């Protein structure tokens with residue numbers, strides 16, 4: 001059975017097919033218009049690594065994909081000394097409304113007035129990443145999420161909620177499996193905030209920074 005005869009056979013009849021044809025004819029000018037092509041180009045340009053959409057602090061590295069839609073020009077702000085693995089994606093927008101009749105972005109796809117302005121799609125806000133954060137390969141971070149200083153995001157995690165400082169989170173949805181250090185140690189490290197030091201001081205203490213003796217590092221640097 002062909003698609004056309006199936007449609008007719010299920011009771012649409014000739015009237016139904018005519019209405020469908022009328023609807024298609026009305027949509028065609030939008031589907032192939034220059035305006036629609038321009039919107040498409042704009043959309044595609046923004047689904048890419050783009051320094052306008054991503055700011056990274058001192059020595060932070062990685063080439064994450066920042067996916068936003070033209071309707072939701074949110075940003076990703078990453079702090080200093082952030083390590084980003086392979087193919088990490090920041091989904092900073094592109095949420096479709098689950099409580100609308102349709103999740104389909106009709107105005108955008110048909111080139112109708114109000115596209116990109118009607119709240120479909122939408123974003124939950126900027127993604128903010130602290131300092132000294134390690135994001136494992138293939139992780140996805142959703143809009144509106146804040147990741148605290150010193151946190152670790154496991155490979156292939158989907159981070160939908162905020163991550164507290166020095167937490168290790170894994171899985172989909174990402175859940176905290178533990179904290180890297182005790183609460184007291186974390187408080188002291190956040191107070192010390194070594195990532196804000198001058199580079200000469202960081203180099204001076206590189207042996208402690210690249211070692212496991214947390215208490216010694218804290219004792220040397222804690223404010224008295």
Ligand SMILES: CC(C)(COP(=O)(O)OP(=O)(O)OC[C@H]1O[C@@H](n2cnc3c(N)ncnc32)[C@H](O)[C@@H]1OP(=O)(O)O)[C@@H](O)C(=O)NCCC(=O)NCCS
Nearest residue numbers: 084085086135136137152153154155156157168170171177
């Ligand atoms: C997050 C990570 C650092 C945790 O390492 P860890 O502290 O040694 O954790 P463990 O291996 O002891 O695992 C602890 C638990 O979390 C689970 N787990 C660890 N990593 C996970 C991940 N990415 N996704 C889902 N579950 C994970 C383990 O299965 C284990 O579960 P269990 O307690 O039920 O047995 C590590 O697993 C990871 O994902 N590293 C990222 C590597 C990477 O992407 N490198 C790219 C180069 S930058």
